[in-house]
Amino acid sequence: MAVQISPSILSADFARLADEAAAVENTADWLHVDVMDNHFVPNLTLGLPVVASLLRATSLPLDCHLMIEDPDRWAPQYAEAGAGSVTFHVEAAQAPIRTARAIRAAGARAGMALKPATPVEPYEDMLPELDMLLVMTVEPGFGGQSFLDVTVPKIRRARDLIRRHGLQLWLQVDGGVSEETIERCAEAGADVFVAGSAVYGADDPAKAVQALRERAERATARAPWACGH
Numbered sequence: 001m002a003v004q005i006s007p008s009i010l011s012a013d014f015a016r017l018a019d020e021a022a023a024v025e026n027t028a029d030w031l032h033v034d035v036m037d038n039h040f041v042p043n044l045t046l047g048l049p050v051v052a053s054l055l056r057a058t059s060l061p062l063d064c065h066l067m068i069e070d071p072d073r074w075a076p077q078y079a080e081a082g083a084g085s086v087t088f089h090v091e092a093a094q095a096p097i098r099t100a101r102a103i104r105a106a107g108a109r110a111g112m113a114l115k116p117a118t119p120v121e122p123y124e125d126m127l128p129e130l131d132m133l134l135v136m137t138v139e140p141g142f143g144g145q146s147f148l149d150v151t152v153p154k155i156r157r158a159r160d161l162i163r164r165h166g167l168q169l170w171l172q173v174d175g176g177v178s179e180e181t182i183e184r185c186a187e188a189g190a191d192v193f194v195a196g197s198a199v200y201g202a203d204d205p206a207k208a209v210q211a212l213r214e215r216a217e218r219a220t221a222r223a224p225w226a227c228g229h
């Protein structure tokens, strides 16, 4: 199971998105796009028109993280627009299974996100409907926050559920992921790492992606859960 790095453009210069995407094109696996509607979270970013433009501006697949109300209505539209992965928050969804199926039917990977205080266990039975589970490691809404250590046991429990069910879904972490915290996440079982300020706050974003990847790979290699994978 390979480590993947998804730089978040939330910390990039929004007036130069194409250049900011190009800066990580050779080292990143995805480009993470934080869609916020000022209702589900107290911040407003971008929506479908910017996603459509970004798709034309970069060869990286887009990893859209929807922090919005009514994802049942909107999430499939991001998949139809061409996003490679669309993640909705379960706290906002009325019909998470139907929404995950609609994302897949539109040709994208279906992701479901959990806020820090949302447990994973109630969703055990719907994990086969997903291609990715996102465990938020900060309260969603803003970049540059401190990593919440209290979420690490949930990463571990999520990895355990995925393994016990023999599933292939990816386990993503998002928020406060840096060279200092990424190893904790990887050891606990995460395999897709979002990083905003740690990448776009660095002098060389491409090198920052590589440094994060190296640390995550080293930690994954010594993780107890990695045996048999």
Ligand SMILES: O=C(CO)[C@H](O)[C@H](O)COP(=O)(O)O
Pocket (backbone or CB within 6 Å): 008, 010, 011, 032, 034, 065, 067, 138, 139, 140, 141, 142, 143, 144, 145, 174, 175, 176, 177, 194, 195, 196, 197, 198
């Ligand atoms: O979803 C998010 C915030 O809600 C962002 O993806 C996340 O915060 C990335 O920024 P940083 O790595 O600076 O924490």
Ligand SMILES: [Fe+2]
Pocket (backbone or CB within 6 Å): 008, 032, 033, 034, 065, 174, 194
């Ligand atoms: Fe995000």
